[in-house]
Amino acid sequence: MTREGWIRxxxxxxxxxxxxxxxxxxxxxTTVVIPPSAMATSLYDILVSGTHWGDILVSLRSxxxxxxxxxxxxxxxxxxxxxxxxxxxxxxxxxxxxxxxxTFMFYPVFIILFGVGSAAIVAIAVLLxxxxxxxxxxxxxxxxxxxxxxxALIMRMGPVERAFRISLPAAMPYLFTGVKLAVAYAFIGxxxxxxxxxxxxxxxxxxxxxxxxxxxxxxxxxxxxVVLVTIVNTALDAVDRRLQARLRR
Amino acid sequence: MTVAALAEVADVSAVEDRHxxxxxxxxxxxxxxxxxxxxxxxxxxxxxxxxxxxxxxxPSGCGKSTLLDVLAGLSKPTExxxxxxGRPIDGVPAGVGVVFQEDASFPWLTVADNVAFGLRxxxxxxxxxxxxxxxxxxxxxxxxxxxxxPAQLSGGMRQRVCIARTLVMQPRLxxxxxxFGALDQQTRLLMGDELLRLWRETSATVLLITHALDExxxxxxxxxxxxxxxxxxxxxxxxxWEVERDSRIVSHHRFGDITGRLWEKLRTESLKHLRDG
Amino acid sequence: xxSVLGPAAVLxxxxxxxxxxxxxxxxxxxxxxxxxxxxxxxLLGEAEFWAHASQTAQAFAAAVVLSTVGGIAxxxxxxxxxxxxxxxxxxxxxxxxxxxxxxxxxxxxxxxxGISARIAFGIMHGMIPLTLFTMNAILQxxxxxxxxxxxxxxxxxxxSVSVVLPAILPEVITGARLGVSLCLLGVLIGxxxxxxxxLGYMVMHAMERGDMPTVLAVALLLxxxxxxxxxxxxxxxxxxxx
Numbered sequence: 153m154t155r156e157g158w159i160r161x162x163x164x165x166x167x168x169x170x171x172x173x174x175x176x177x178x179x180x181x182t183t184v185v186i187p188p189s190a191m192a193t194s195l196y197d198i199l200v201s202g203t204h205w206g207d208i209l210v211s212l213r214s215x216x217x218x219x220x221x222x223x224x225x226x227x228x229x230x231x232x233x234x235x236x237x238x239x240x241x242x243x244x245x246x247x248x249x250x251x252x253x254x255t256f257m258f259y260p261v262f263i264i265l266f267g268v269g270s271a272a273i274v275a276i277a278v279l280l281x282x283x284x285x286x287x288x289x290x291x292x293x294x295x296x297x298x299x300x301x302x303x304a305l306i307m308r309m310g311p312v313e314r315a316f317r318i319s320l321p322a323a324m325p326y327l328f329t330g331v332k333l334a335v336a337y338a339f340i341g342x343x344x345x346x347x348x349x350x351x352x353x354x355x356x357x358x359x360x361x362x363x364x365x366x367x368x369x370x371x372x373x374x375x376x377x378v379v380l381v382t383i384v385n386t387a388l389d390a391v392d393r394r395l396q397a398r399l400r401r
Numbered sequence: 402m403t404v405a406a407l408a409e410v411a412d413v414s415a416v417e418d419r420h421x422x423x424x425x426x427x428x429x430x431x432x433x434x435x436x437x438x439x440x441x442x443x444x445x446x447x448x449x450x451x452x453x454x455x456x457x458x459x460p461s462g463c464g465k466s467t468l469l470d471v472l473a474g475l476s477k478p479t480e481x482x483x484x485x486x487g488r489p490i491d492g493v494p495a496g497v498g499v500v501f502q503e504d505a506s507f508p509w510l511t512v513a514d515n516v517a518f519g520l521r522x523x524x525x526x527x528x529x530x531x532x533x534x535x536x537x538x539x540x541x542x543x544x545x546x547x548x549x550x551p552a553q554l555s556g557g558m559r560q561r562v563c564i565a566r567t568l569v570m571q572p573r574l575x576x577x578x579x580x581f582g583a584l585d586q587q588t589r590l591l592m593g594d595e596l597l598r599l600w601r602e603t604s605a606t607v608l609l610i611t612h613a614l615d616e617x618x619x620x621x622x623x624x625x626x627x628x629x630x631x632x633x634x635x636x637x638x639x640x641x642w643e644v645e646r647d648s649r650i651v652s653h654h655r656f657g658d659i660t661g662r663l664w665e666k667l668r669t670e671s672l673k674h675l676r677d678g
Numbered sequence: 679x680x681s682v683l684g685p686a687a688v689l690x691x692x693x694x695x696x697x698x699x700x701x702x703x704x705x706x707x708x709x710x711x712x713x714x715x716x717x718x719x720x721l722l723g724e725a726e727f728w729a730h731a732s733q734t735a736q737a738f739a740a741a742v743v744l745s746t747v748g749g750i751a752x753x754x755x756x757x758x759x760x761x762x763x764x765x766x767x768x769x770x771x772x773x774x775x776x777x778x779x780x781x782x783x784x785x786x787x788x789x790x791x792g793i794s795a796r797i798a799f800g801i802m803h804g805m806i807p808l809t810l811f812t813m814n815a816i817l818q819x820x821x822x823x824x825x826x827x828x829x830x831x832x833x834x835x836x837x838s839v840s841v842v843l844p845a846i847l848p849e850v851i852t853g854a855r856l857g858v859s860l861c862l863l864g865v866l867i868g869x870x871x872x873x874x875x876x877l878g879y880m881v882m883h884a885m886e887r888g889d890m891p892t893v894l895a896v897a898l899l900l901x902x903x904x905x906x907x908x909x910x911x912x913x914x915x916x917x918x919x920x
Contacts, residue, residue, distance in 0.1 A: 156764040163765060184787045242684030252859040252908035254866050257878075257897035260885045264708050265699075299503035305475055306499045307519060308492075317522075321509040336775035343777035348870050349885075355780060359871070362783035370783055377780050385772050398508045398552045 186371050194372030195379075204357055204373065211342055211353040214270050218277035218338040223331055225278070226285025233286070234293045247290075250283045259345060273350060277341030281334040288330020292323030325395040332388040339381055420451040420606045421472065421574060425481030427631075428467050440631040442467045444481060447625065447634065449606050454597075456609045456617035458663060459627030460674040465610045468632065469578050472608065473499050485574060498572030502579040506551040506562045513538060513547040516565045523570075537565040540602070541595065557581075557588045561595070568599060575600075577609045581616070589613065590648040593620050597647060614667070618659040619650055626666045629673040636666045709891040714898055717891035721899075733876040734865060737793050741800025741861040746854060749805040753812025753853075763817045767810070774806045779867055786872060796868035796876065803864030804857040811853025815846035847918050855911040859904055866900070 153161075168188045174180045175187035186194075198204050233240045259276050266272040300322055304314040320327075346355025354377055361370035427443030442464035449455050459465050470476035471483050474493040483490040485497065506515050516537050520530045538547050541561040551559050560580055567575060577596075581589040593616060600607050611617050617624045618640065626636040640659055642650065650656055693711050700710040709717070721727045756762045782799055789795035823845055827837040869878025877896050884892035 156761060159761065160765045160769065164769070185784065238684070242688050245685045246688055249905055249908045249912070251856070252904045253901045254859070254863045254897075254904060256863060257866060257881055257900055258894075260881070260890065260893045261708065261897075263885075264890065265703060297503065297505075299501050299505045300507070302475065302499075302501060303505045306473060306493055306497070307522070308495070318507075321507070324509065333775075339775070340777045340779075344779040344867065347779045347782070348867070348882075355777070358780050358783065362786070367787075374780050374784070378776060381776050382772055385775055386768075389768070389771075398550055 183367065186367055188375075190368065191371040191375045194368045195375045198369065198372045198376065204354070207352060207354050207357045208376070210270065211346065211355065214273050214277065214342040214346075214353065215335075215338050217270075218274045218281060218342055219335045221274065222278045222281035222334045222338060223285050226282040226330065226334060227289050227327065229282070230286040230289025231293065234290055240290070247283060247287055255279050256341075256344065259349065263349070268349075268351070273342055273345040273353070276345050277338045280341035281337035284333035284337055285330040288326055288333065289323075292326030292330070293319070295326055296322040325392075325399050328388075328392055328395050332385075332392050335384065335388060336381075339384070343377065419448040419484075420453075420486060421447070421449040421608070422484045423447040423471070423481065424484075426468075426471060426478045426483055427480040428464065428471060428476065429479045442471075442630075442632045443478070445633060449608065451606055452604050454600055454607045454609070454620060454622045456611055456621040456624045457627060458611060458614060458617045458624060458667060459632055460629050460667065460671040461612070462674060463627045463629055463670070464632030465627060466578055468627075469499075469576050469608070469610055472574075473497060473576055494574075496573040497576065498567035498570055498574070499576045499578070500560070500563050500567055500580045502582045504551070504556065504559045504563070504583075506559045506566070508551050511548050511550055512543055512554070512562050515551070515562050516569055518566060519570045533569045537569045540568070540599070541565040557584050557592060560584065560592070564596075564599070568603065571603065572605055574606045574608070575603075577607065579610055579612065582612070589616060590619075590651075594647045596620060601644060614660050614663045615651065615656075618656060618663060619646075619648060624659075624663060626663060627670075629670045635670070636662075638662055707888070707890050709894055713891055714894040718895035718899055721892065721895055727880070730875055730877050730880045733793065734869065734878065737796040737800060737865045737868070737876065738862055740797045741804060741865055742858055744797070745801040745804035745857055745861055746808060748801065749808025749853070749857060750812050750850060752805070753809040753850075754816065756809070757813040757816030760817065763813050767813070770806055770810050770813075774810070778802055778864070779871075782868065782871060785868075791872060796865050796873070799868040800861040800864035804861030807856040807860060808850070808853040811849050811856070812846065815849030816842065819845050848915060851911060851915045851918060855908060855915065858907060858911065862900070862904055862907075 171180075171185070172187045172189060175182060175185060175190075182190075233243055256276065258279075259272070262272040262275045262279075266275055296319055300318050301314075304318045309317065342353070343355040346353035347359050348355075350356045354373060358370055358373045358377075361367075361373065423445050425443070426445040428441050429438050430441055431438035445468065457465050457468065467476060471478050472485070472490065474490045474497070477491075485494045488494070507518065510518065513534055517530050517534045520533060525533075538544055541564060543558065543561060543565065546554060546558065551562060554562070560583075564580070581592050584592065596607075596609075597620060609617070609620060621640055622642065624638045624640065625634045626638070627633065628635045638659060641655070696711050700708050756766050778799075781802070785795050785798050785802070789798050819842065823841055824837065827841045832841065865876070866878040866881075869876035870882045873879045877900060881893050881896050884890075884896070
């Protein structure tokens with residue numbers, strides 16, 4: 153691990169320790185925040201007792217579905233828009249300002265269209281995640297060096313071979329940044345939808361625990377989400393860094 | 402020997418004499434005759450002997466790269482004919498390798514995989530690929546970096562990867578479009594040595610496009626000097642170097658004469674370019 | 679002219695798609711664009727709507743001001759030191775991609791059910807991108823700028839004001855653009871959960887009553903406002919990008 157990595161670990165550990173002390177000494181009342189050690193034991197109990205495995209699986213399934221759909225469709229839409237410059241110039245301002253719109257407010261529309269359940273949640277998460285993938289695809293296809301296209305011609309490749317052997321690998325680092333963002337947004341979309349308007353999933357379980365003043369369980373579940381998202385992000389980030397390193401020239 | 406047989410020998414040697422033949426090649430961008438059309442090149446008449454090292458020098462924007470594109474089959478001449486090994490060039494011909502000025506190494510492949518890329522596509526068997534890649538990587542001095550990715554290499558080394566990748570395909574005509582343009586002077590001279598070694602080794606015909614007069618004078622059998630746009634050959638200089646030569650000939654007394662003659666021709670054209678933008 | 683025509687065509691296609699969707703699922707109560715617009719006009723004439731809107735506007739404005747000031751200050755602080763920047767960046771990126779909504783109960787427990795909780799939640803959303811963009815802008819600033827400033831004999835204060843700040847401004851505005859829209863999202867999500875006022879609450883309440891025209895009218899209005907704010911910041915961005 154790098155020096156910065158160690159410092160980072162120490163900083164995070166110190167923050168957790170400070171919170172632990174603040175809670176233990178009563179400076180922060182346990183009715184507000186419980187000590188991190190209590191969060192960890194709560195999380196342990198939740199995982200061992202198996203009370204929330206159903207919720208966890210529901211959420212993960214939705215995130216996976218939304219992620220796959222957003223990445224697949226986003227890439228497809230991006231590739232099509234890239235091939236049609238007039239459509240692209242028309243759509244570009246909209247894509248650029250897309251994330252300014254609180255898409256989440258349209259969630260009720262998806263409940264009308266898909267009913268209360270996973271489908272509506274997946275739909276809103278896809279809506280949140282897909283534009284990141286579309287933008288990344290456009291950038292990735294733009295950044296394929298022209299000389300690689302010429303090289304493909306010199307090697308007498310057909311369009312299909314060129315797409316798979318040249319364009320796709322050349323654009324991959326940028327595409328993967330889109331994948332990373334899409335997964336993060338899929339998580340946010342799914343958990344937030346569950347939290348606000350749903351009857352299942354980790355987001356719902358947290359809202360339920362909050363409404364029933366069950367702080368211990370609530371903090372255990374929060375810790376679970378924080379740990380889960382951190383693991384997924386760190387893993388994707390590691391791949392991302394490797395791919396980006398190949399671009400640094 | 403019969404007369405017919407003699408005639409055939411003469412014919413073959415004639416074909417040998419013009420491995421590449423350009424006759425009246427002209428390239429106009431945009432519809433000819435319209436105000437927006439640009440007459441970039443020609444008419445160009447040029448015969449390259451098999452195994453010859455020919456360089457093209459000329460002011461910026463004189464159509465040097467367009468000439469290369471025509472030879473590589475990337476661009477069709479508006480008028481005139483371009484032939485390679487007696488056949489008109491229509492699309493990229495087999496047996497032609499190109500090294501571009503920009504780094505064209507594949508950043509997602511290691512050096513060895515970059516060099517093996519074309520052979521794998523061609524379905525060459527693994528042992529033969531290993532042998533040829535090994536040789537080319539060693540020849541270009543990349544042995545220690547076979548497992549490295551291009552991003553870990555310097556610009557000169559990446560360009561060597563591209564040359565090795567072209568070399569393993571055993572092309573009969575190698576086109577080089579200012580391949581050392583982005584490198585510093587010392588590296589360029591040394592890369593020139595490698596290029597000469599490679600040329601002797603493969604006995605391929607080489608066409609090098611460059612803006613560096615010393616590079617052209619040192620490497621070539623003949624140097625074609627092009628005019629400002631539309632580019633035509635205003636002079637072709639025979640260097641008369643022996644086949645066995647390297648960058649040390651820059652200290653040869655004739656080297657200065659050749660470079661001087663090239664510059665004399667080019668100076669007027671470069672001034673034109675400077676004035677017209 | 680052409681630059682307006684394209685997006686206008688895309689908008690027309692979107693409206694058309696909405697209308698078609700409305701006709702296709704008529705029985706489930708998705709209102710048409712026209713019905714939504716009419717409902718919006720009705721809403722704009724109601725005092726109750728304006729009461730909710732002003733609640734949202736207050737929380738939004740406070741969140742934007744606080745997260746902008748805080749985000750830029752923190753970004754400069756972390757950006758001044760390379761180690762601090764390298765250490766904090768992954769932490770900030772991870773916080774950014776965390777579904778922060780799950781932490782909202784903590785905010786409620788700390789701040790209670792009032793407007794301050796929504797402001798705090800807005801800041802939680804909006805501050806991170808600003809911090810990240812400001813920090814990276816400083817870290818990636820061309821070293822030659824600072825060296826030129828030193829050669830010209832500028833004091834640290836003069837360097838900050840006349841070199842560093844103008845150099846990072848475009849990046850800061852890009853961060854602000856992202857931060858502002860996330861502030862709005864944070865405030866609205868806050869209002870949707872455990873609140874009795876604000877436009878977010880209004881949407882939730884209308885949703886529970888099955889009053890879809892109101893849901894869509896408010897969502898549409900918010901989308902338009904968000905786009906206008908974004909466009910204004912984008913114009914600012916362009917003006918300052920040399």
